[in-house]
Amino acid sequence: MTRLPVTTCSNRVSANDRQHSKWKPSARYLCAVQMGRQLLPGQSHKLNNLCDYYGIVLQHHQADSDSRACAEILLRYRESGADFRPFIRNYSFAV
Numbered sequence: 001m002t003r004l005p006v007t008t009c010s011n012r013v014s015a016n017d018r019q020h021s022k023w024k025p026s027a028r029y030l031c032a033v034q035m036g037r038q039l040l041p042g043q044s045h046k047l048n049n050l051c052d053y054y055g056i057v058l059q060h061h062q063a064d065s066d067s068r069a070c071a072e073i074l075l076r077y078r079e080s081g082a083d084f085r086p087f088i089r090n091y092s093f094a095v
Contacts, residue, residue, distance in 0.1 A: 026092045032074055035087040039077055 036045045043053060047069060051058040056072045059065035078084070 023093060026090050029089055029091060030074070030084055031087045031089050032070060032077075035077055035082065035084070036073070039080065039082055 033045055036043070036050065040050075040053075043049070047066060048058060048060050050056075050073050051069050054073060054076050056069050057065075058069045
């Protein structure tokens with residue numbers, strides 16, 4: 001199983017934060033949209049439509065519900081035998 005580090009970022013980093021914090025120059029992430037497009041061609045990949053497809057409860061545009069739903073969708077992809085490795089990307093933070 002591939003384990004990815006949990007990384008948070010913000011586009012609004014103050015000059016003071018940059019001076020006193022050591023930011024990672026990049027972060028690895030999994031592109032769930034591209035993964036879904038390959039696994040479910042022809043299916044709408046809007047979050048609410050995928051939740052309907054998989055029977056996942058969603059309170060759309062509520063951060064906790066949206067993030068849980070995304071995790072549940074990824075679990076469904078994993079249960080279907082999907083290989084996550086081709087969908088791992090790298091994001092470089094601009095300073």
